[in-house]
Amino acid sequence: MNPPTIKDVAKAANVSVATVSRVLHNLTGFSDKTKQKVLQAVEELGYQPNAIARGLINKRTQTIGVLFPDVSSNFSSDILHGVEDAAHEKGFSVIVCNTAEDGKRTMKYLQVLREKQIDGIVFTSEFLKDEYYEALNDMRVPVVLVNTQTHKHMIPYVKVDDRQAAYQATDYLIRNGHREIAMISGTLTDPIAGTPRVEGYKQALADHGIEVDEDRIAYGNFGYESGRQAMHKLLAEAPSFTAVFAASDEMAVGAMGAAFEKGLKIPDDLSIIGYDDLNISRMIYPPLTTVHQPLADMGRLATEKLIALIENTSQVSSSIVSHYIVERQTVRKLP
Amino acid sequence: MNPPTIKDVAKAANVSVATVSRVLHNLTGFSDKTKQKVLQAVEELGYQPNAIARGLINKRTQTIGVLFPDVSSNFSSDILHGVEDAAHEKGFSVIVCNTAEDGKRTMKYLQVLREKQIDGIVFTSEFLKDEYYEALNDMRVPVVLVNTQTHKHMIPYVKVDDRQAAYQATDYLIRNGHREIAMISGTLTDPIAGTPRVEGYKQALADHGIEVDEDRIAYGNFGYESGRQAMHKLLAEAPSFTAVFAASDEMAVGAMGAAFEKGLKIPDDLSIIGYDDLNISRMIYPPLTTVHQPLADMGRLATEKLIALIENTSQVSSSIVSHYIVERQTVRKLP
DNA sequence: ATGAAAGCGCTAACAA
DNA sequence: TTGTTAGCGCTTTCAT
Numbered sequence: 001m002n003p004p005t006i007k008d009v010a011k012a013a014n015v016s017v018a019t020v021s022r023v024l025h026n027l028t029g030f031s032d033k034t035k036q037k038v039l040q041a042v043e044e045l046g047y048q049p050n051a052i053a054r055g056l057i058n059k060r061t062q063t064i065g066v067l068f069p070d071v072s073s074n075f076s077s078d079i080l081h082g083v084e085d086a087a088h089e090k091g092f093s094v095i096v097c098n099t100a101e102d103g104k105r106t107m108k109y110l111q112v113l114r115e116k117q118i119d120g121i122v123f124t125s126e127f128l129k130d131e132y133y134e135a136l137n138d139m140r141v142p143v144v145l146v147n148t149q150t151h152k153h154m155i156p157y158v159k160v161d162d163r164q165a166a167y168q169a170t171d172y173l174i175r176n177g178h179r180e181i182a183m184i185s186g187t188l189t190d191p192i193a194g195t196p197r198v199e200g201y202k203q204a205l206a207d208h209g210i211e212v213d214e215d216r217i218a219y220g221n222f223g224y225e226s227g228r229q230a231m232h233k234l235l236a237e238a239p240s241f242t243a244v245f246a247a248s249d250e251m252a253v254g255a256m257g258a259a260f261e262k263g264l265k266i267p268d269d270l271s272i273i274g275y276d277d278l279n280i281s282r283m284i285y286p287p288l289t290t291v292h293q294p295l296a297d298m299g300r301l302a303t304e305k306l307i308a309l310i311e312n313t314s315q316v317s318s319s320i321v322s323h324y325i326v327e328r329q330t331v332r333k334l335p
Numbered sequence: 336m337n338p339p340t341i342k343d344v345a346k347a348a349n350v351s352v353a354t355v356s357r358v359l360h361n362l363t364g365f366s367d368k369t370k371q372k373v374l375q376a377v378e379e380l381g382y383q384p385n386a387i388a389r390g391l392i393n394k395r396t397q398t399i400g401v402l403f404p405d406v407s408s409n410f411s412s413d414i415l416h417g418v419e420d421a422a423h424e425k426g427f428s429v430i431v432c433n434t435a436e437d438g439k440r441t442m443k444y445l446q447v448l449r450e451k452q453i454d455g456i457v458f459t460s461e462f463l464k465d466e467y468y469e470a471l472n473d474m475r476v477p478v479v480l481v482n483t484q485t486h487k488h489m490i491p492y493v494k495v496d497d498r499q500a501a502y503q504a505t506d507y508l509i510r511n512g513h514r515e516i517a518m519i520s521g522t523l524t525d526p527i528a529g530t531p532r533v534e535g536y537k538q539a540l541a542d543h544g545i546e547v548d549e550d551r552i553a554y555g556n557f558g559y560e561s562g563r564q565a566m567h568k569l570l571a572e573a574p575s576f577t578a579v580f581a582a583s584d585e586m587a588v589g590a591m592g593a594a595f596e597k598g599l600k601i602p603d604d605l606s607i608i609g610y611d612d613l614n615i616s617r618m619i620y621p622p623l624t625t626v627h628q629p630l631a632d633m634g635r636l637a638t639e640k641l642i643a644l645i646e647n648t649s650q651v652s653s654s655i656v657s658h659y660i661v662e663r664q665t666v667r668k669l670p
Numbered sequence: 671a672t673g674a675a676a677g678c679g680c681t682a683a684c685a686a
Numbered sequence: 687t688t689g690t691t692a693g694c695g696c697t698t699t700c701a702t
Contacts, residue, residue: 015672015673016672016673016674017673017674018672018673018674018675019671019672019673022671022672028671029671029672030671030672031671031672034671034672053678055678056678056679056680057677057678058678059678
């Protein structure tokens with residue numbers, strides 16, 4: 001009735017449980033004949049090891065947790081894909097945690113993960129509050145950050161250089177002959193994806209001797225609708241501009257929608273460059289020129305780091321991964 | 336050094352482990368004074384229960400597994416969102432499994448989930464092969480299917496009526512005055528999302544006395560690029576048509592791209608209706624009219640069913656959830 | 671080469 | 687109301 005245990009196998013093979021364990025783990029100390037007996041018993045009974053019992057004694061569950069502010073976003077799911085892939089490769093399972101808006105469930109989840117004795121955590125796209133840090137620290141498991149970082153604590157992270165990426169996006173526009181460049185920024189209070197991108201934009205303008213005009217900067221929350229509204233605002237209130245740098249692809253797409261609504265043609269009447277390189281960017285028309293962030297790779301890299309830490313084969317180390325501009329069809333070269 | 340166990344708490348509170356367990360579970364049989372002592376010890380030591388040990392004895396891990404052919408697709412991540420949400424609400428964690436192209440990793444994952452003693456499985460968007468069924472059956476845990484189904488076995492599923500939804504999409508086009516209607520189908524070998532949608536399309540035409548022309552049907556694999564190609568093929572080879580029904584939003588978006596490339600205006604020159612209602616559909620321009628599938632709700636419902644089954648508070652039951660057409664701006668009313 | 675036995679941290683009879 | 691104890695299924699000394 002109940003699934004067979006190692007005891008049942010031992011009995012069937014006429015050996016002790018210790019021996020069964022030995023052959024199952026390919027240790028030493030058993031004859032070839034015993035091995036056959038055991039393997040046959042395993043086969044006949046359809047025995048499957050119980051990872052829970054194993055975990056209780058090994059103090060390892062071969063499971064990691066990954067936290068996202070919004071699992072269903074395109075952004076998160078790309079990262080998840082990389083995480084899952086790397087984890088699976090190394091023999092780990094991954095528990096997904098959706099921390100929901102403003103990390104409402106973060107603490108709760110940390111608690112759950114702790115009780116479930118997970119071996120490590122990938123923490124993504126959310127600012128690491130002190131409260132979280134304390135909890136994480138209490139758990140005594142390795143943590144790797146993706147798309148966020150902390151200077152306060154020694155926690156490895158994997159992200160792109162947001163400031164530099166924004167700089168280059170703006171610079172790209174300038175090299176294409178644009179001088180009147182607007183920006184649609186994300187929330188300024190976001191210390192990772194907010195401020196640095198605006199700074200990069202400003203710096204690029206400054207380095208080219210272009211005056212920064214705050215009226216050409218509109219703010220959104222990285223989402224589609226906010227991008228659409230920001231663009232409408234810009235179109236209505238800002239000094240004229242020939243190009244826009246949006247701090248996220250979703251906002252860029254929203255901005256394009258707004259432009260279309262006003263009868264503008266892209267890139268003929270207005271150029272636009274995004275940030276992220278989500279799938280949607282190559283699917284819309286015209287395909288969006290944008291800054292590519294290797295999200296899946298970042299998830300993968302973070303997970304590999306995490307597992308190395310778990311198996312303590314490595315020291316804590318962070319990575320700035322490289323971004324690049326994907327030239328598609330939303331930026332026009334000005335004469 | 337090591338995290339405190341129930342024993343440590345017992346010692347600190349000067350009671351037995353049984354008593355600690357009792358107050359922690361709010362059972363009966365302890366005085367208020369003991370309760371205070373225990374709670375205080377818990378507090379002081381920062382005790383956290385070990386779910387692994389608990390699972391070993393309860394034979395319940397409060398964890399479910401969910402399998403996707405492609406976690407990073409928009410489609411999967413919406414379902415995942417619903418699953419995660421419902422699971423979290425009921426006190427379950429979810430392990431995500433990406434079965435990869437053609438279910439390469441499905442069997443492997445089923446094995447892992449089994450060893451990890453998960454309490455149930457949500458199986459999505461993939462045809463349930465006999466091999467999978469056998470494995471699932473061996474595991475003796477409840478399973479709920481999402482977006483797929485099986486007639487051969489008694490496994491509850493949650494999905495929309497694909498045939499009817501396709502019928503209605505086509506009918507919608509007809510009611511808007513279209514009579515020359517092409518279709519971009521998914522893979523015909525897909526018994527869930529392939530054939531039924533084509534049948535629904537044909538039936539709708541037939542019911543309106545419109546002859547079905549096989550040359551107006553092109554085939555893709557549900558993905559963007561295949562939709563783009565299918566549309567190019569249709570435009571080049573098919574008899575003229577004024578509207579297209581695409582069996583997935585991604586293909587619809589690809590088809591729109593192809594149309595734009597040919598200088599066609601949507602919906603002025605060509606109407607198009609999609610299927611799925613992914614986020615992208617409302618973000619592109621013009622926003623795509625499509626058949627809404629409540630993916631997150633489906634994930635949620637399936638998970639609730641699953642958990643009910645786990646806690647055997649219910650009998651096996653399937654649900655056909657309702658779809659509806661979201662009218663946006665890609666279908667033009669013909670005079 | 672093999673087995674006996676002691677736990678891992680917890681729950682749940684069963685006693686007291 | 688409280689404690690003792692026997693496991694859950696497994697790994698790992700330590701004997702033999």
